Amino acid sequence: MEMRILSRSLCLIADVHGNASALEAVLKDAAKADCTDYLSVGDIVKRGPRPQECVDLLRQVKTKSWVMGNHEKTYHDMLADHDPHTQGAKRIMEIILNAYDYFYLNDLTYQWLANLPYLQICQFEGLKIAIMHALPNKPWGNETNPRSDQENFDQMLKKSAADLAVYGHTHKQLMRYSTQDRLVINPGSVGMPTTSGTWQHNNLAQYTILRLTGADVLEIDFRRVAYDIQSEIMTACERNLPYGDLYCDLLRTGEYTYSVERIEEYNQRYQYDSITNFKEYFAWKK
Numbered sequence: 001m002e003m004r005i006l007s008r009s010l011c012l013i014a015d016v017h018g019n020a021s022a023l024e025a026v027l028k029d030a031a032k033a034d035c036t037d038y039l040s041v042g043d044i045v046k047r048g049p050r051p052q053e054c055v056d057l058l059r060q061v062k063t064k065s066w067v068m069g070n071h072e073k074t075y076h077d078m079l080a081d082h083d084p085h086t087q088g089a090k091r092i093m094e095i096i097l098n099a100y101d102y103f104y105l106n107d108l109t110y111q112w113l114a115n116l117p118y119l120q121i122c123q124f125e126g127l128k129i130a131i132m133h134a135l136p137n138k139p140w141g142n143e144t145n146p147r148s149d150q151e152n153f154d155q156m157l158k159k160s161a162a163d164l165a166v167y168g169h170t171h172k173q174l175m176r177y178s179t180q181d182r183l184v185i186n187p188g189s190v191g192m193p194t195t196s197g198t199w200q201h202n203n204l205a206q207y208t209i210l211r212l213t214g215a216d217v218l219e220i221d222f223r224r225v226a227y228d229i230q231s232e233i234m235t236a237c238e239r240n241l242p243y244g245d246l247y248c249d250l251l252r253t254g255e256y257t258y259s260v261e262r263i264e265e266y267n268q269r270y271q272y273d274s275i276t277n278f279k280e281y282f283a284w285k286k
Contacts (some may be wrong), residue, residue: 007125008036008125009035009037010035011027011037011038011039011061011207011209012185012207013038013207014043014133014186014187014190015171016190017047017190018044018046018047019048019054019191020049020050020057020235021229022190023057024227025228026205026227030207035209037064038061038062038063039064040058040063040065040066041065042069042116042132042133043071043133044058045101045105046101047071047192047247048191048236048241048247049104049238049247050235052104055105066116066120067117067118067119067120067133068113068133068139069168070133070140070169072116073139074098075098075101076115088260092267093243093266093267095275096272097242097243104239118133118136118138127215127216129163132166133167133169134168134169135155144186146172153178154178163215164183165183166186166187167186171192173187173188173206173222175222183217185210187206187208188208190206193206193254194256203254204224204227205227208221208222229252232251242270243263245266246263246266
């Protein structure tokens with residue numbers, strides 16, 4: 001009988017959102033599982049209190065893929081003086097949170113994140129992996145929620161010679177196939193796992209290990225890891241994280257908290273409603 005030798009264990013990381021406590025726990029768990037390579041699927045930053053620390057942790061493990069998430073896209077839009085895709089109360093929140101991240105990221109890192117590609121192809125021996133945050137041509141949108149139409153998932157690999165696609169954005173762990181029988185994987189969210197609308201509720205950090213032998217996928221291991229949520233909440237409080245109540249409630253419960261109603265209430269409470277464009281971001285920072 002032929003023996004298949006395990007050649008790679010890929011750690012798939014998505015949607016860290018500035019939560020360094022969760023990322024530290026995930027990387028520690030991945031090291032114990034003998035992961036050999038690390039892939040980032042975007043949204044490393046925004047909403048959590050430690051964006052620079054999250055980038056540094058991923059650099060320390062020599063992460064091989066870096067793609068733009070919708071939150072890094074707001075960095076790009078701000079620097080280019082473009083409006084973000086969000087409107088109303090959420091638009092104000094994006095401006096305020098960009099200001100926070102700009103303060104805690106060094107300038108080179110902010111610029112670098114703002115100019116990441118939408119799509120990256122990584123090859124491990126004979127296996128090609130297409131890495132994107134949402135779709136190959138944009139890192140935002142609702143087309144790839146778990147119950148979305150098959151054609152949206154086919155779009156991930158439609159113009160690609162890749163064997164499988166890895167994406168994030170929805171904060172839900174997922175495995176399904178394209179109509180061409182190619183794998184599509186979402187590793188879930190490291191920093192802001194939300195289980196709203198599902199039967200199972202938990203707030204554990206999510207990631208996935210993809211074990212390969214040669215060009216074959218041997219195992220897909222969806223993992224959930226406990227971390228020190230109270231320590232993360234204390235950091236958010238110490239750094240006066242904007243919209244910190246929403247962030248901490250999500251970490252405690254695993255329920256999505258960034259509703260328009262709660263954001264509007266927060267904007268009114270802190271008089272953020274007067275901020276109307278990205279240029280005012282710099283005035284707010286000063």
